[in-house]
Amino acid sequence: MTSPAIPDPHRLSAATLAALPPEVEVPGYDRAATRVGIVHFGAGSFHRAHQAAYVDALLASDPNWAICAVSLHSTGVRDALRPQDGLYTLALLDAQPRLRVIGAIAEVLCARDQGAAVMARLADPQVRLVTLTITEKGYCLSADGVDAAHPDIVRDLATPDVPVSAIGWLAEGLRLRRARGVAPFTVLSCDNLADNGGRLRSAVLDYTRRLDPALADWIAREVSFPRSMVDSITPATDDALRARVATALGVADAWPVQREPYTQWVVEDDFRHGRPALEQVGVVMSGDIAGYDRAKLRLLNAPHSALAYLGALLELETVAEAMRHPVLAGFVEQLMRRDIVPSLVLPDRFDPDAYVDAILQRFGNPAIRHLLLQIAWDGSQKLPVRLLDTIAEALAAGRSIERLCLPLAGWMHFVRRQARRGVALVDPLGDELAAIGRAATGDAAHDVPAFLRLPAVLAPLAADARFVDAMQQSYAALGDASPAAVSNALAAADPR
Structure with missing residues (x-):
């Protein structure tokens, strides 16, 4: 990930991390030794407060699962976190609040103007998991597949090699891996959507059948779409949070996030080509989502x-x-x-x-x-x-x-x-x-x-x-x- 040529001494970054007050938790691992193993679509507050915090804990024992966070359209998260080397503060809200700096995001991209970089990550053999928090409307779903009348899907079906929808990105990434003989990644929806993995699988298969039935057949055989359930109250970031965090850290954080201390992540254990040991950091692996x-x-x-x-x-x-x-x-x-x-x-x-x-x-x-x-x-x-x-x-x-x-x-x-x-x-x-x-x-x-x-x-x-x-x-x-x-x-x- 590209860092500023001259670190800002008044901004959270790798250069200022060591000087933070001792009561602020910081990553307990060498971030330079990590490798991107997860691509995540939807780099909003919930992902950064929830799944990224689990991955941050996991990286201390397994450096192979750092995150490339991708926003489909907005440049806001990228522009906020790039000068901070992907670091941001998680405020845990309780009678006695705690602050924790999360280092799990190694790269932040915006698909709208960094499409080649996003596709390179999706095709990277090191990446074995793609996760999503894009809200229900981001999946462009119909009752039994993909909404073929959705403007983004219409555009992607016409020009599938330059996708704009999450479904289009998944399909094109999987197409490239198949063409190059690379094992597919697992696709894990983390949105609170009933049967999220099953509905996402149906949408991807419906979309790819319209383009390339052979690709759809390969995805049906080779790609897993585990179901999941997530839970944690995550209030929106506001200026009051930014001010509290800056006072506590002694440096500014452009986009901290906050949530309650309680968090739950339940994942169906259906991964075909390796997975992070999420159960070691509190994730429940279950067949009964x-x-x-x-x-x-x-x-x-x-x-x-x-x-x-x-x-x-x-x-x-x-x-x-x-x-x-x-x-x-x-x-x-x-x-x-x-x-x-x-x-x-x-x-x-x-x-x-x-x-x-x-x-x-x-x-x-x-x-x-x-x-x-x-x-x-x-x-x-x-x-x-x-x-x-x-x-x-x-x-x-x-x-x-x-x-x-x-x-x-x-x-x-x-x-x-x-x-x-x-x-x-x-x-x-x-x-x-x-x-x-x-x-x-x-x-x-x-x-x-x-x-x-x-x-x-x-x-x-x-x-x-x-x-x-x-x-x-x-x-x-x-x-x-x-x-x-x-x-x-x-x-x-x-x-x-």
């Missing part, structure tokens, strides 16, 4: 929604503040341990009690300012996938659904309250929900059926009399949805 996804959805996301709606009715502002409300915090813990855990088919060696403990600690982290109203966005889309399966399974098993229905009732009261206050709902069904909210009277027999008639939300259970009855009881239990009424309902649902 869907099980981990399900546990996260039900034990993290569902309680998040419960905190959002019930906490908002209690006039609380953040997740951490909600966890300081003893009645709400107690309710959410019982919801997780007594109602959600029993519904789960868990992966091997998965400890649900430890997982619940970790989530509760994360929720209570005072250094993470996660707004309840932000979590409350898009409730009509989130609540069905976060809660309805658990409720359906509890009904089938003959278990109580009282606590499980209270977050849904809280959402209904939240919609009613926002509508009465004239506050717009951030939701794809915002207009329909607002109309229901304005017409709501506070009477469960009137209001709950109106919500149940929304076909895209609670329809799977709307015809089940047991569910309808439980929802009406939960809605009525919240009374006028005042803080006192909500607190009383939550206390009654937690009989400890």
Whole structure:
């Protein structure tokens, strides 16, 4: 990687690394001895706070997996990190925050104006893994393959040797390796997308079949696309973080990143031509990614929604503040341990009690300012996938659904309250929900059926009399949805 001819003594770089304060963690290995073994597309904050931190820990024992970080279009990360020799600061947010300088990124490129260099890395036999964090829209997916009408895919199909899409880069890189007799790299999606590896594989195969069926057949036989699951709250970088980091380091860092201390990375162990020993640095290698996804959805996301709606009715502002409300915090813990855990088919060696403990600690982290109203966005889309399966399974098993229905009732009261206050709902069904909210009277027999008639939300259970009855009881239990009424309902649902 090209470094500045004259290092800036006021900027984080290899030249200033040794002078950092002793409380700042620095790479515990010789960066000059590392070799690029990973190409990563999407060099944003999440990758640099998450996967790159794991690789940074691994490089101390295996120098063959340094990262070439590639931005598809933006030059921002490259221009920020190049003068810093790829170094940047990771701030771990907790009651006692910690700073750690990450050295895993050995090269930073922008595909838009460094295409030859990116392609050279993709064709390099030393590179055996390509990872991606490009968000769902970056994959240009259709229901069963690639979106052939997407402008980037249209362009790449016309000129595949100068790609602009991530799918195009992967396909052209694999084509070059096949032509040169080089073993293919493994392709690992690290975006929170259901069946991410399977959907990426389908997209690449669909794309290459349109260009070269023989290449598609080779990819189908030779290339692995492991599934994965990632988790860590990573707030955006802002000037306040830059100022804190500069004060602590004594030098400027153009693009530090921050996250909570908790981090999880689960990867399907399907690598054909060697892989980094990720399990040595805390990555879980598992054949049941869907099980981990399900546990996260039900034990993290569902309680998040419960905190959002019930906490908002209690006039609380953040997740951490909600966890300081003893009645709400107690309710959410019982919801997780007594109602959600029993519904789960868990992966091997998965400890649900430890997982619940970790989530509760994360929720209570005072250094993470996660707004309840932000979590409350898009409730009509989130609540069905976060809660309805658990409720359906509890009904089938003959278990109580009282606590499980209270977050849904809280959402209904939240919609009613926002509508009465004239506050717009951030939701794809915002207009329909607002109309229901304005017409709501506070009477469960009137209001709950109106919500149940929304076909895209609670329809799977709307015809089940047991569910309808439980929802009406939960809605009525919240009374006028005042803080006192909500607190009383939550206390009654937690009989400890």
